[in-house]
Amino acid sequence: MKRILTGIQPTGVLHLGNYFGAMRPAIALQEEGEAFYFIADYHALTTVQDPARLREYSRGVALDFLACGLDPARVCFFLQSDVPQVTELAWVLSTVTPMGLLERAHSYKDKVAHGVTASHGLFAYPVLMAADILLYDSDVVPVGKDQKQHLEITRDLAVKFNEIYGETFKMPAPRIQETTAVVPGLDGQKMSKSYGNTIEIFAEEKTMRKKIMGLVTDSTPVESPKDPADSTILALYRLVASPEDTARMEDEFRTGGVGYGDFKQRLFGALWEYFAPMRARRAEILAEKSYLDDVLAHGARQARASASHVMGRVRKAVGFKASI
Numbered sequence: 295m296k297r298i299l300t301g302i303q304p305t306g307v308l309h310l311g312n313y314f315g316a317m318r319p320a321i322a323l324q325e326e327g328e329a330f331y332f333i334a335d336y337h338a339l340t341t342v343q344d345p346a347r348l349r350e351y352s353r354g355v356a357l358d359f360l361a362c363g364l365d366p367a368r369v370c371f372f373l374q375s376d377v378p379q380v381t382e383l384a385w386v387l388s389t390v391t392p393m394g395l396l397e398r399a400h401s402y403k404d405k406v407a408h409g410v411t412a413s414h415g416l417f418a419y420p421v422l423m424a425a426d427i428l429l430y431d432s433d434v435v436p437v438g439k440d441q442k443q444h445l446e447i448t449r450d451l452a453v454k455f456n457e458i459y460g461e462t463f464k465m466p467a468p469r470i471q472e473t474t475a476v477v478p479g480l481d482g483q484k485m486s487k488s489y490g491n492t493i494e495i496f497a498e499e500k501t502m503r504k505k506i507m508g509l510v511t512d513s514t515p516v517e518s519p520k521d522p523a524d525s526t527i528l529a530l531y532r533l534v535a536s537p538e539d540t541a542r543m544e545d546e547f548r549t550g551g552v553g554y555g556d557f558k559q560r561l562f563g564a565l566w567e568y569f570a571p572m573r574a575r576r577a578e579i580l581a582e583k584s585y586l587d588d589v590l591a592h593g594a595r596q597a598r599a600s601a602s603h604v605m606g607r608v609r610k611a612v613g614f615k616a617s618i
């Protein structure tokens with residue numbers, strides 16, 4: 295059976311862009327093979343350096359994934375830091391990583407270009423990511439376009455290691471989610487934490503309504519026709535409303551006579567309803583005191599067993615004892 299692996303960075307509270315761009319596709323893939331999904335908390339240390347916040351985000355992301363349909367009976371779901379062997383593998387891989395390969399990494403260069411002071415962790419981020427992928431003999435790695443180069447680096451490192459030490463790693467294939475359209479935020483730009491334009495999927499009713507009502511629109515009067523093509527309201531409505539309701543809103547845009555305020559109310563209603571079953575599941579999980587911890591502990595045990603197996607191969611290949 296194919297092993298599908300992906301990591302999710304716990305760097306904030308999940309928003310609609312994360313849901314439609316990453317969570318929903320990952321959750322759909324759990325049907326296709328043996329899935330390993332983890333919360334990339336070692337990676338998050340490159341940006342979140344407040345222990346309380348890191349804990350809150352890690353647990354929040356785990357909770358939200360379960361609420362949105364991740365099935366722990368199918369998926370091995372765990373915290374990256376519960377399997378410390380990954381850092382051992384990252385070290386071993388770093389010794390076959392050419393500096394130039396990391397110096398050319400876009401995400402590192404972008405961050406530096408935006409004035410982020412780079413730590414060694416940020417620079418070495420792709421090596422840890424390669425370790426994540428290779429440690430579990432992954433076949434398929436679903437990621438967004440922005441992670442494509444990291445997958446190429448992973449494959450390069452696997453080839454290099456195998457050349458030096460003999461066949462040790464399985465070659466992973468990326469599954470780039472190109473089809474997901476960019477979800478726009480409140481101001482029409484890409485929804486992103488760094489732009490402060492997000493709508494959190496589990497926001498309180500009042501907060502979500504207020505955010506939707508504050509969505510930026512042009513000043514076309516109520517009675518005039520409006521352009522459905524580049525409307526943020528419609529772009530979001532399409533994601534959550536039925537095709538019939540969407541077609542009706544598009545018609546009303548073209549005809550005129552309905553104001554943006556009404557459209558926004560309708561968008562809020564559709565969003566609130568779309569996430570209702572997930573909110574209910576989330577409340578259930580929260581009410582079951584140890585559920586989240588139990589799921590993550592079980593996932594960690596499974597992940598550690600698999601990791602020990604691959605690490606045994608690696609340690610033997612480089613000349614260490616296979617296990618300690």
Ligand code: AMP
Pocket residue numbers: 303305310311312313314315316437438439440474475476477478484485486487
């Ligand atoms: P981030 O934490 O911003 O890197 O987002 C994590 C993942 O969520 C990304 O790799 C994307 O797949 C997805 N994502 C984030 N924002 C959006 C957006 N506005 N539209 C579509 N997908 C998004």
Ligand code: TRP
Pocket residue numbers: 299300301302303334337422423426427435436437441
């Ligand atoms: N770098 C990924 C992101 O920011 C998260 C991640 C860490 C990951 N390790 C991974 C994704 C391994 C896939 C496989 O989205």
